[in-house]
Every structure is written in structure tokens, then in C-alpha cells.
Amino acid sequence: AFHTGVIEGPTCLSILLHHGTRGGEARIYKPAELWQLKDQCPAPKKRNCSSVFTLKEMEEATSAFSDANLIGKGGFGRVYKGVLRNGEVVAIKKMDLSPSKQADGEREFRVEVDILSRLDHPNLVTLIGYCADGKHRFLVYEFMPKGNLQDLLNGISEVRMDWPLRLKIALGAARGLAYLHSSPAVGVPIVHRDFKSSNILLSEFFEAKISDFGLAKLMPEGADLYSTTRVLGTFGYFDPEYALTGKLTLQSDIYAFGVVLLELLTGRRAIELSQGPTDQNLVLKVHQILNDRKKLRKVVDAEMSKNSYTMESITMFANLASRCVCFESSGRPSMTECVKELQLIIYANMKDSSCCSEQDSMTRT
The missing domain is CATH 1.10.510.10 (Transferase(Phosphotransferase) domain 1)
Incomplete structure (x- = not known):
């Protein structure tokens, strides 16, 4: 498998995040602060069915992240097939926020929520919701049965x-x-x-x-x-x-x-x-x-x-x-x-x- 490549310039000690803004000033967070930013993402705005989920709901949907429900993995983390409480079949991306990846993982999570919550097009995957519970980050998408x-x-x-x-x-x-x-x-x-x-x-x-x-x-x-x-x-x-x-x-x-x-x-x-x-x-x-x-x-x-x-x-x-x-x-x-x-x-x-x-x-x- 080929993972995302990064070509680095000068080392940056801070990370710029657009923290729930729409063209306002962005705040600069140090990597150590990212762990303290729980439950502060903007609510998805695209559809009425967009939701903010709890960790318990994510565990229930995936049978406690059973390997039997694992449908993909990569540098970002793992993707599971899940079933929400309303019976909807979804794909749940569990972000990898291990110490070496916490800064990039948190940034990518926020970017994805911010962008997909504003877009609506039949050729873009639908973001149903997300979970930001403590140190855990999940993205919940419509399930795509034919894979990639x-x-x-x-x-x-x-x-x-x-x-x-x-x-x-x-x-x-x-x-x-x-x-x-x-x-x-x-x-x-x-x-x-x-x-x-x-x-x-x-x-x-x-x-x-x-x-x-x-x-x-x-x-x-x-x-x-x-x-x-x-x-x-x-x-x-x-x-x-x-x-x-x-x-x-x-x-x-x-x-x-x-x-x-x-x-x-x-x-x-x-x-x-x-x-x-x-x-x-x-x-x-x-x-x-x-x-x-x-x-x-x-x-x-x-x-x-x-x-x-x-x-x-x-x-x-x-x-x-x-x-x-x-x-x-x-x-x-x-x-x-x-x-x-x-x-x-x-x-x-x-x-x-x-x-x-x-x-x-x-x-x-």
C-alpha cells in the first residue's frame, strides 16, 4: 500500500487551524494543545441527518470495532462498516491519533468536517456525522458497497x-x-x-x-x-x-x-x-x-x-x-x-x- 507522502520544509512548532470560523481569524495551536480541543468542532450543516455521535454509539455501531467489520486501513487509521441505532448502514473512519500522528490527525479531522459539512454534490461522499469524544475522533460517512x-x-x-x-x-x-x-x-x-x-x-x-x-x-x-x-x-x-x-x-x-x-x-x-x-x-x-x-x-x-x-x-x-x-x-x-x-x-x-x-x-x- 502507498501512503500519503510529505515533503517537509522548515520545521513548524505550531499548527494553524481554522477553529470553527468562516473567514474569521484562525488560531495557532501548539501540538500539545490539540488534545484539549475536544467537542469543539462545528456541527455538520449540510443535511438534517448530520449528527454528532458519542463514543458509545461508535462502539455499538461497529460491535466494539470488531475485525469482522474492518473494511479498510491506512496511514489515517481504520475504516469499519457500522450500523447506527436507526438501522442505517455507514462507514466509520477511526482516526489514528497516536502521539506521532496526533497533530496531523487532528488537523485532517477538522478540515474534513469543515469542508464536507458545507458541500452537497452527488459525486462527493456524504458526511453523515462525526464523533469528537475525549481523545477519540471518528468520521461517519454513507456506506459505499462497491468499495473503491x-x-x-x-x-x-x-x-x-x-x-x-x-x-x-x-x-x-x-x-x-x-x-x-x-x-x-x-x-x-x-x-x-x-x-x-x-x-x-x-x-x-x-x-x-x-x-x-x-x-x-x-x-x-x-x-x-x-x-x-x-x-x-x-x-x-x-x-x-x-x-x-x-x-x-x-x-x-x-x-x-x-x-x-x-x-x-x-x-x-x-x-x-x-x-x-x-x-x-x-x-x-x-x-x-x-x-x-x-x-x-x-x-x-x-x-x-x-x-x-x-x-x-x-x-x-x-x-x-x-x-x-x-x-x-x-x-x-x-x-x-x-x-x-x-x-x-x-x-x-x-x-x-x-x-x-x-x-x-x-x-x-
Whole structure:
């Protein structure tokens, strides 16, 4: 598993947290103070069903965090399938606040609550509520029965990932990112900063929903970039300009989106350590052949039925991916442009009436 990467600048002894504010002054907390900030998060504001839960409710929902209910784990902590008292099935993220991770864990918890409680879009995961009880932090989300895109591509699920389904997922994820980048509910653009295939969750009907907003950044009003000495994200999805300069822009998400497009096209991981040094990075491996129609056939995922795609749609898709992972951010399309192009690609892949009716529903807004 690949975890979040951090490129550090000068060591910071304090952490800046927007403590329940909406554009007001932020308070600076020292790491030792974070443990004293219990039960001070803003209440979720998005839906009437948003709730603040107790530790006891979290224990009840997960059968005391039984391993039988464990559905995921990573650097952030663990995710459990749970059932609330009202019978609703949910996913519960138990944040890892061990001493070495307490500062980052607390910050990511607060960022996620603050951002998701303000957003409402069908391609973003729904925050149902949270728990901030003593030293314990939990995030409660809608349950996504089909898991995440990375697992699906890696064959953990028995679902066959043919081309129309991959296009549907790509379009849904693009719409979610486009919404974040316009962010009408917040008033300023939001950069996800950790967009990747494992953070694209799938509903019962394979609707893509973006998750994990702990590293997300609200862009300063009127600015198109944010400079930082701490580069955050996941290896394989890092925007080269962001990694080299520390300048975070909306284009950083678009680079990561391009990497996900390449995963959908090839069925390969963004980083594959089992490969030789020159083949470990997916972008470096395939970027030079994305606009070569003859060579392109060789990298198309062999797990897809050849009857499920046309080479015209494959070529258009590869061209879009190539522009998204352009080294220079100025050469990348916007997410709004990505949405429009993916709609055209879906239409280009329509070969007969049965294919047409299925894919037409994917392009509707």
C-alpha cells in the first residue's frame, strides 16, 4: 500500500487551524494543545441527518470495532462498516491519533468536517456525522458497497470493468472535482490535494464519489495558487510543479486526475514497485505513446472486452489523459473541460442501440 507522502520544509512548532470560523481569524495551536480541543468542532450543516455521535454509539455501531467489520486501513487509521441505532448502514473512519500522528490527525479531522459539512454534490461522499469524544475522533460517512476504484481495477472485486463502466466512473469523478474547483457552496475553489483511485468510492450502481478531504485546501480568495513549504499528497499522483516549487494550484488535482485516467485505461497502478526502475511510474512508462495510435493498443487493459470499446474513444481518452499529466500545468485542461470531453468520448464509444441507451444516461447532468 502507498501512503500519503510529505515533503517537509522548515520545521513548524505550531499548527494553524481554522477553529470553527468562516473567514474569521484562525488560531495557532501548539501540538500539545490539540488534545484539549475536544467537542469543539462545528456541527455538520449540510443535511438534517448530520449528527454528532458519542463514543458509545461508535462502539455499538461497529460491535466494539470488531475485525469482522474492518473494511479498510491506512496511514489515517481504520475504516469499519457500522450500523447506527436507526438501522442505517455507514462507514466509520477511526482516526489514528497516536502521539506521532496526533497533530496531523487532528488537523485532517477538522478540515474534513469543515469542508464536507458545507458541500452537497452527488459525486462527493456524504458526511453523515462525526464523533469528537475525549481523545477519540471518528468520521461517519454513507456506506459505499462497491468499495473503491483501485481495488476494483486490481481485481479484488469480481466485477468486470469493461470500457463503458470505466468511462462512467471517470465522468463521475470529473464532475466531483469540477464542483470542488468551482465550489459555489464555499465561495472559493477547493483543491483536494490527495485525489487518487483509492479515494474514489463506488455506490451500488457504480456512481463515483470522491472521499478523504483531510488534505484539502481552500484557495485564498482571488488567488490562483497557494505557496507552501509542506508538499502533501500520494506518490505517483504528485503534480511535478507542486513537488518542485511548493506552489499548489487547481492544476495539481488535474494532474492526479490524469493519473487516474491512465489507471482506468491500462489497469495498472500509479506506482508499481514490482516493475523495473524505468517502469515503476505509470506516467513515465506510457506518456510517450499516448498519442501514438498503433502503440496505444498495447497498453489498453487486456481485461476489458474488445467489444466494449472503439479505438476512437480510446484515442480520445488517451489524449485527454496525456494533457492532464502534462509536466507544465499551463498545458492541462480545466476540470470543466474534462467533463465536456468525457461526455464526447462516451458518445464516441456508442456503437449500437444497446450501448447507446446505457451510455446516454452516463452523460446526463
